[in-house]
Amino acid sequence: xxxxxxxxxxxxxxxxxxxxxxxxxxxxxxxxxxxxxxxxxxxxxxxxxxxxxxxxxxxxxxxxxxxxxxxxxxxxxxxxxxxxxxxxxxxxxxxxxxxxxxxxxxxxxx
Amino acid sequence: xxxxxxxxxxxxxxxxxxxxxxxxxxxxxxxxxxxxxxxxxxxxxxxxxxxxxxxxxxxxxxxxxxxxxxxxxxxxxxxxxxxxxxxxxxxxxxxxxxxxxxxxxxxxxxx
Numbered sequence: 444x445x446x447x448x449x450x451x452x453x454x455x456x457x458x459x460x461x462x463x464x465x466x467x468x469x470x471x472x473x474x475x476x477x478x479x480x481x482x483x484x485x486x487x488x489x490x491x492x493x494x495x496x497x498x499x500x501x502x503x504x505x506x507x508x509x510x511x512x513x514x515x516x517x518x519x520x521x522x523x524x525x526x527x528x529x530x531x532x533x534x535x536x537x538x539x540x541x542x543x544x545x546x547x548x549x550x551x552x553x
Numbered sequence: 554x555x556x557x558x559x560x561x562x563x564x565x566x567x568x569x570x571x572x573x574x575x576x577x578x579x580x581x582x583x584x585x586x587x588x589x590x591x592x593x594x595x596x597x598x599x600x601x602x603x604x605x606x607x608x609x610x611x612x613x614x615x616x617x618x619x620x621x622x623x624x625x626x627x628x629x630x631x632x633x634x635x636x637x638x639x640x641x642x643x644x645x646x647x648x649x650x651x652x653x654x655x656x657x658x659x660x661x662x663x664x
Binding site for chain 1: 594596645647650653655
């Protein structure tokens with residue numbers, strides 16, 4: 444069963460515009476949610492995790508358990524934000540496997 | 554430079570041949586993973602291993618095999634039974650706070 448859904452394959456915005464990458468999940472327990480990013484010619488890397496409640500490169504993501512969502516947001520997109528973004532979920536147990544969404548390719552136009 | 558090392562970066566295989574992709578990590582991580590990345594499909598889990606000498610099938614294990622004889626090594630064999638092996642393969646390991654670390658990937662092309 445698909446546990447992580449990213450409804451947008453492609454997302455384009457202009458520089459300076461707000462951006463929101465959507466992520467919904469299906470899991471009844473207490474998941475841990477992450478956003479991973481893959482810039483051109485670089486390896487996939489962790490962007491942020493919901494537990495830390497951090498802001499990385501201006502991005503934030505809030506876990507909404509009621510809506511089972513973990514959308515990634517940035518108020519003012521930059522060209523260097525252009526990348527592939529993956530939402531990921533791990534179940535409560537640290538031995539659990541990681542489930543990835545299908546990814547959203549973000550393009551920020553100048 | 555520590556982390557996950559995959560080799561080779563590019564590999565060509567003739568139909569009907571098996572090929573093995575190497576994955577080595579010096580992060581002392583117990584859990585390791587193999588993913589396949591196809592355009593529009595995202596990351597799909599092939600196999601994963603929580604600990605040495607143990608591994609489980611992921612979502613698309615058919616046509617693949619793995620071994621985990623050493624903590625630092627998790628090689629993936631793409632067998633001739635894999636119907637559509639041309640893809641980008643990513644190896645990963647899980648560290649503290651459930652953070653996943655990825656290798657740079659291996660491109661496999663069947664000719």
